[in-house]
Ligand code: ADP
């Protein structure tokens with residue numbers, strides 16, 4: 001299964017991609033996670049990406065296309081993969097086509113903007129990749145990751161002003177991908193639900209028609 005997850009920042013792509021990855025036993029590739037890891041390590045990639053991310057803008061296409069090209073060439077992606085956060089613009093989608101990668105489905109997680117803003121203000125993340133919400137998906141112990149026991153933190157780009165900017169970027173540059181993939185006949189839309197488990201159920205039942 002080769003799958004793309006589309007959706008606004010904070011729509012819950014990361015959470016759902018982890019569930020799908022488990023069920024189908026395929027790796028999830030999240031460009032946001034890769035970029036944040038590079039920032040943390042202080043690499044050249046990280047240094048150039050940070051200013052874009054903190055401003056709520058997209059990192060330049062060439063940069064993320066290079067990352068994905070390298071990932072998809074690796075052995076672990078042979079039996080399929082989930083792309084979370086890529087492509088995020090039409091040129092990125094065209095680059096993926098040019099790599100000769102035929103996607104099976106593009107799943108768009110639909111969540112209204114007001115809901116997104118409410119969700120992002122409560123988001124807490126862990127360095128291990130786990131993600132929580134103070135109300136909707138709290139960890140067992142406040143501020144501590146269930147999976148690894150490390151301290152949770154708030155992402156720099158989850159500040160309200162940056163979230164609004166990221167939503168603007170999403171509508172202008174990423175949302176047109178829905179029409180792009182609808183035209184190819186592989187777009188599936190799923191409404192994000194209040195409960196994570198309900199969204200997962202809707203996602204799995206949508207994917208059942210793809211297998
Ligand atoms: P979210 O989906 O919640 O916005 P991500 O972790 O996917 O968070 O991405 C965080 C930031 O990383 C984005 O706002 C953007 O600046 C950058 N980024 C991630 N993926 C891409 C991409 N495919 N193209 C350009 N920039 C990206």
Ligand code: ZN
Nearest residue numbers: 126128145148
């Ligand atoms: Zn953790």
